Amino acid sequence: MRRFWLVCLMLVLSAPVLAGVKVLATVPEWGALAREIGGARVDVFIATHALQDPHRIEARPALIARARAARLLIATGADLEVGWLPILLRESGNPHIQPGQPGYLEAARYVVLRDVPQQVDRAMGDVHPDGDPHFHLDPRNIPPVARALAARLMQVDPDGSATYQANLDAFLLRWQAALRRWEAEGARLAGLPVLQVHRAFGYLFHWLGMQSRGELEPKPGIEPTSGHLARIVERQRAAPARLIVRAAYQSDAAARWVAERAGIPLVVLPYTVGGSPDAGDLFGLFDATLARLQGALR
Amino acid sequence: MQKQWLWAALAWAFAQSAAATPTGDVNAQLAEMQARITQLQAAYEARIAALEEKLAAATAPAAASAAAVPAATLPAPSRGGGAGAFNPEVSLILQGAYQHKKKVAERQLSGFWTPGDAHADSHAHGGDRRGFNLDHTELVLAANIDSTFRGQATLALLDDQVELEEAWFQTLGLGQGLGLKAGRFFSGIGYLNEQHPHQWDFYDQPLMYKALFGAHSYTQDGVQLKWVAPTDVFVELGVEAGRGQNFPATEQDHNGAGSRALFARIGDDWGVAHSWRVGVSHLRTTARDRERHMESELIGEHAVAAFSGKSRIWLADFVYKWAPNGNPKDRNFKFQAEYFRRQEDGRLAAADEQGLALGESGYATRQSGYYLQGVYQFTPHWRAGLRYDRLQSGRQDLGSNPAALQTVDYRPRRATAMVDYSFSEYSRLRLQLARDRSMQGLTDHQVTLQYIMSLGSHGAHKF
Structure with missing residues (x-):
């Protein structure tokens, strides 16, 4: 009987280790990147899918539940998710993923945004004051975000640092090769x-x-x-x-x-x-x- | 590039030192060199990280840096904006309507205790006025106070009144899914209670909210603690304690809480296109000398009845949303329903208009009601919706009733249809038709044309 309880205790204690670092990605591109860098150490949930307009998402209960559990949030930023992400953050009761914390990563901070409007007025439509947030479609913007993501993963999960570094290095090598190929093809x-x-x-x-x-x-x-x-x-x-x-x-x-x-x-x-x-x-x-x-x- | 150069230099230095002492303890030397290299590498990495950080902060270059990972990446400083960046998010909501309806001296819900005759409509949205009507202009100020708190104030302005609808602060991350809110806030009970009038899908609130709270929402001056469970399904529990000065309670001079609330919610998705939330809540308040006019057979005219006792309200709410592929931009559908039961127990004292006591009796009521509504956005700009309201005056037991106060048994009901057009997320025009039978012996056909305009940094709305 005592052995049974001991096994139970060990299972409970080891559960967080087995679970992996919970990463919440607002959009599929960062979810995919988190899987590249995090590999088997992370458990990625992606809040939206490719058939949804990322500007117009409801702060659904299911998303609040995922935000509650996340250890790291990776968002695009530049106001892309302004209509729903603030609600998720506030309602989640999760201090780890609040802005300013290591668990809150805004990809837009690591790239140069294009089309920053000189002047902002609602009469101009849905303008993004910080610039065009769809920057993942320039593949040269992926490596700086990948590096920032790896650094954050190391901060929230230091035990996995070697894995994240290795995954990052491997990813960047493959990306450089792919980039040369795409640029040749796209010429x-x-x-x-x-x-x-x-x-x-x-x-x-x-x-x-x-x-x-x-x-x-x-x-x-x-x-x-x-x-x-x-x-x-x-x-x-x-x-x-x-x-x-x-x-x-x-x-x-x-x-x-x-x-x-x-x-x-x-x-x-x-x-x-x-x-x-x-x-x-x-x-x-x-x-x-x-x-x-x-x-x-x- | 730089990194390779450094490695080459290190390798050269290492080879030099190894060559210089060919007969020494090679292993010890090697270990020492290894340590030194590691140190150098660490220092180098740190410097690169610092440089990258600076670079990212200053210009955020696309692909200019080496393949090293910043050892301790902190969030880059916030984007420009200068002094204005610290200003609160301000939004102003303009609302108004043209309403065509019957002339009624005193609108009330037959069979229900409508709060204080004197100020019954002081903050009922839309009021009872006919014709052109300016509704409250809502001014919302919100900002993070520091890294621990966020605050918000909502003012409703109209002519000579400024009503402080909400003024609260909340914690940004107590941890363990907990969130604390304190100040004046719309209670978390029910579904519609937390929403401001500009978020409603119809011009006016459901009859049950009018019956329950008189105003459009139940407001607490107090504290709220919420907890989100660590599960994949959304589970939220909340508890509130407040002063309890609003209907069905009354302002009282006491320590402790005059109003207590509990709520629990569960929600999730069904596949990609469907999502839902179900909630139950309970509100418990106390009233002392809550006054109302009632017909008295004893004196043959209005008597002033004053209730002292407890009100207990149970609410159940359900919301379901659908959007093709989970993309609500073009088309979406929303269904919501709420049901309540209210139980009031206490004493009822009656007096005539001059204040002469007519006697006291027991008071026990069991009342209920519900509404159902569906709103369909069929193209990006257009939405159409239907709503049905029904209340049941239920059991109203006045015991011995020495003043022979008259109660009314009635089932107020209303059917409403609306269609609205949104030019953008920030402007909306609405046409609403209603068949209102909330007063006994009166069928009122109401036509309302309404606008809602939102200026400034309008915050995101909840589910």
């Missing part, structure tokens, strides 16, 4: 004029040297209107775009309407990990994105 996309639904692909276009011919949304976050779409089709005559791209989570109707009127292909890009069956991880995300862009040009 022929340079200069390509494109249209997009929401300003979600600014970093991707910038990285590949593609030219943005504007967005279907008249203002960020404002639904396309028929008048604005007609003007875009009109503009095709003077300055034609070769493609129109939309993220997997964005609605199809407006993009399809313009694609048909303008006679250009509509390309659905995964936008984040899980946005298409072949975008299973961060490497797959860029492989799939480049393959789709090039496929549409053939």
Whole structure:
């Protein structure tokens, strides 16, 4: 009998060790990164998936429960999650993941944001005062976030430092190799004029040297209107775009309407990990994105 | 790049020192060198980390640094903003309506004790006024006070009144899922109670809130302790103690708490598209000389009845939300329902208008009610909703009743339909039609056109 209780006690004591470091990622790209760096030591929960607009998420009870348990939170920042993350943090009663704590990591702090507005006014639509938060689509922005994440994991779980360092080194090596390959593959996309639904692909276009011919949304976050779409089709005559791209989570109707009127292909890009069956991880995300862009040009 | 160079230098230095003492204790030398290299490496790593930190703080470069991990990464300093960055988040909500309804001298819920005739509508949203009507302008100030607390104040402004709706602070992380809130706050009981009028899906609050609290929410001046359980399913328990000066309680001079509340909630997702929350709550208050006018057969006119005793309220609430693929931006549906039972026990003293006592009797009531509502957003800008309200005046036992006070048995009910259009997240216009039978012998068809405009840094809303 005593042995039974001893076994029970050991199980209880060892449970936290077996459980792994609970990481809450707001969006799939950081969830995928946490799995790369954390490996088997972490237990990652991703608050959203690729078919959800990350700006518009409800602070659902299930998410509060996950925030309560998390030891590390990795968010995009730059106001991407401003509509729901503050509620999760406040309602969770979890001191580890509050802003300013080692368990709160905002990826936007480690990269240079583009399109920082000179002036901010709600009449301009849903503008992000700190700049465009969709920076994960420039693969050169992934390594600094990976390093910051590894450092935070080491802080919250010092016993795993060697593992995190090794995983980080291996990831960065693979990433550098993949980056060279993508840049070689993407070279022929340079200069390509494109249209997009929401300003979600600014970093991707910038990285590949593609030219943005504007967005279907008249203002960020404002639904396309028929008048604005007609003007875009009109503009095709003077300055034609070769493609129109939309993220997997964005609605199809407006993009399809313009694609048909303008006679250009509509390309659905995964936008984040899980946005298409072949975008299973961060490497797959860029492989799939480049393959789709090039496929549409053939 | 730099790192490789350093390694090369170290290797060279090591080779030099090894070559210089070919006959010494090679093992000891090796160990010493190893230690020195480790030290150097550690120092180097630390310096790199510090540099990276500075760099990240200053310009946050994309891919400029070596593949070393900062040993102790602290959060980078907050983005610019200068002195203004410390200012509280301010939001101002403008609300108003045009309402077409019947002329009624004194609106009340038949069969229910509506709070103090004198100020019945002082803070009832929308009031009883007809025609063009400016509703309260809500001013909300909120900010983190320091790393331990967050504070918020909500003022409702209208003409010469400024009502302090909420003024509280809460802890940011007591740990173990605990959260403490203190000050004046909307009680956590029920579902709609914590919401401000601009968050409602209809112009007015459900009849049951009017019957229970008179105002749109039950407000506590006190403390609230909440605990979120460490489970994957959301489980939250809360307890509150407050002064208890608001209906159904009355202002009293006492130590201890005049109002106590308990609530428990469970919530989770069903797949990616569905989420839900269920809650039960209990509120217990005491009243002393809570006054109301009642018909008296003894004197053949209004008597002033004063209740002293306990009120006990049980609430059950359910919320269900649906969004295709869990993406509520284009289309979503929300269903909510709440049910209450209220039990009041005590004494009822009656007097005539001049204050002459007419006698005292027992007072025991058992009342209940509910509402159901569904709101569907069918395109990004448009929503439509239906609501049904029903109350039951239930048992009202006045015992020996020497003043022959008259009670009314009635089932107030109302059916409401609304459609609203949102230009953006910050502006909304709403048309609402209601068939209101909350007063005995009166069927009131109401048409309301309402606007809600939100200025400034509007905070996120709860589930």
